[in-house]
Amino acid sequence: MNVKEIRKLFPILDEKVNGHSLVYLDSAATSQKPLQVIEAIENYYRKHNSNVHRGVHTLGNLATDEFEGAREKVRKFINAKETAEVIFTRGTTTSLNTVAYGYARKFLKAGDEIVITQVEHHSNLIPWQQAAKATGATLKYIPLQADGTISLEAAEQTITPNTKLVAMGYVSNVLGSINPVKEVAAIVHRYGGVMVVDGAQGAPHIKVDVQDLDCDFFAFSGHKMAGPTGVGVLYGKRDLLEKMDPMEFGGEMIDFVELYDSTWKELPWKFEGGTPVIAGAIGLGAAIDFIESIGMDNIRAHEQKLVNYAMEQMNAIEGMTIYGPKERSGLVTFNIEGVHPHDVATVLDTFGIAVRAGHHCAQPLMRWLNVSATARASFYIYNNEEDVDALVQGLLKTKEYFGNVFS
């Protein structure tokens, strides 16, 4: 893949930050957007803006076609059986909460178990914590291995006949570790439970095939995969979605409304109360076209090359700690001895280098790592080796700077 040509499609990369060319290494928080996506959204607002599924008029039909066309693109992208299984949401958080409310709270009871891990992002942890409290179900954690990965042996030991639901991230937003969700799904299914996959850090970087993974639910966001903010997806198997309750009630999602009761539309619209995120879905469709034109395997290989190059150079810096396993997705979470990650991020920012610092919405994992915060550099299709070089130079300067002010 030609990164030089790809970079030209991302106008933000021409921006100067604090007098330097932007080195954007925070794609795990949100990715940048290519012209194709920006233009698709602009085109909708300029030419077709109209509400969907309502009007008889031409624009309404055009908007509906584009919106439902985006759903078909998503279906193909994750290889769902049918578009009825593809629900547009506000993002991964809403997708996971939709399952926690519509499925877990409806079907779980005291004595049942929900199994998660300590690696989870808060959005794949708190909904289950709350669902456990509300239903009386027990929340259990699969113990981690020394490098933060999850072994199938530990999964086997934690998941029991009482386990009704397992929720697990596909890729850790802190460790970059790729979890064995397919294998864990097989264990859960043996006991008749369901497998929920938080795909926020997976879908942008690794080919997703929900039928092959055989997961029951798969949640992801548009904005981490070159699409706009405010749109995400919940995939669910039809039979499960059919028996779930919607989380939001209102317009668009109804079939018949009587004075004292109502019935819901068929899937997937039953879960899309109110005017949906039309422009967002269209933008996500354009983002899928874009990343598929590059190819998921090429994206993975490119990130692999960058992350290996970065780890090699960063490991050579004295006082550097890198968290997580060697085999990983395109991100590096780290700390430099004696310099707090906020200070690292502030110094890097003065060179136009954007990294994330903090607890990365994973406080229980920070506790497990025995740190209060870490810094993280994350890569995507538009990053190149020069970005890594700039990061490494910036880290060396950070060390030098703090070495001097402390002396």
Next chain:
Amino acid sequence: MSSLDDLYRRVIMDHYQNPRNRGTFDDALTINMNNPTCGDRIQLQLKIEDGIVVDARFVGEGCSISMASASMMTEAIKGQKVDEALKMADLFSRMMKGEDVEEELDELDLGDIEALSGVCKFPARIKCATLAWKAMQKGVSEPEETK
């Protein structure tokens, strides 16, 4: 790195490395506060007698700015009347917003804290600098709830 030098002045680094009043009391007004977006946390303890802050200690985890600010704040308020300490907090908060407070600083001595004036040029770091001050304000404003 001149803008960085504004942020990380030597006196700030000194407080970060050699924090004053770091530690705990067995029995004192205790305020826990954290910065949920970044994970910084502080436990501030105040001994208040007859409306005067007679002693202050803190422990916490955080970046150089948040910990240095806590160290400097405890130094500044020790021996001050509570309403004087609150005035200082207000002045510091306005300093962080970039307001011109030079004249007021002539009347109200914030001590080393004035070295933090460079933080206002780094919007992402202002909440680091104000964490300890917010804890102090909370402690003296609603002591019954936080005791």
